Amino acid sequence: MARIPETDGSGEIADRIRERRGGNLHSLDRMLLHSPQLADGWNSLLGAIRQRIALPAAIRELVILRIAVLNRAPYEWAAHERPAREAGLRESQLAAVREESPALDERLRRVIAYTDAMTRDVHVPDELFDALRADFSDGELVELTATVAAYNMVSRFLVALDV
Template sequence: MARLAETDGTGEIAERIRERRGGTLRPLDRMLLHSPQLADGWNSLLGAVRQRIALPADIRELVVLRIAVLNRAAYEWTAHEPEARRAGLDDTQLAAVRTENAAEHPELDARHRRVIAYTDAMTRDVHVPEGLFDALRAYFSDRELVELTATVAAYNMVSRFLVALDVQPSEP
């Protein structure tokens, strides 16, 4: 059970969030709506990360799931596993993401392994070694590198919020 009660999800900001979400609010949204202005900014930021950037969907979802593993954010895994599958990640790749040394897992291609190594460095150490960053240049444009970095940062924020407030996914 979450540490705070969910809000009722009314008002103009809640409606904007519902619109982005396809008509429903999730437990995360109902928690954020304790602070409507924060929820509004969050919705704008995550809306951009989810829907308005050039970063490929498989990369975005790989990042989200890896952060879910590293930060022990079960809600995030539950929410994004279906998205990851729609983006083309399969059972063996998803299992690899859950391993300690995912950045070396043979079931993942070189691009995915480098993205995981980058996500791990940003999440665990904050500092990213120069060689690791340079290795990403073979796979991503400058714009995509900025978007990859913002995606890792944003989903670390999301997972830490969820875990700290013990927000759980809705029952199916």
């Protein structure tokens, strides 16, 4: 059970979140709505990451699931497993995200290594960043970095409040 009760989710900001979510509020949203202005900014940031950037959906979802594993955030895994499958990730790839398995191709292993470095150590070794340059444009590298950073924020919020 969450450490803070969920809000009812009323008002203009809650309506904007519902619109982005296809009509429903999630438990995360109901927690954030204790601070409507925070919820509004969160919705804008995560809406951009989920719906308006060039980074491929499969990469985004791979990153999110890896962060869920690293930060022990089962809510986040449950919320993103279906979108990961819809984005084209196979069962073997989902298992590899959980187990640090070599079942991923080189590009996806580099994405996992980047996610791990940012999540565990914050610092990213130059060699790893330089290797990713072959896989992504500068804009995509910015989007990848923002996705890792944002979903670390999400998972830490969820875990701290026991959502």
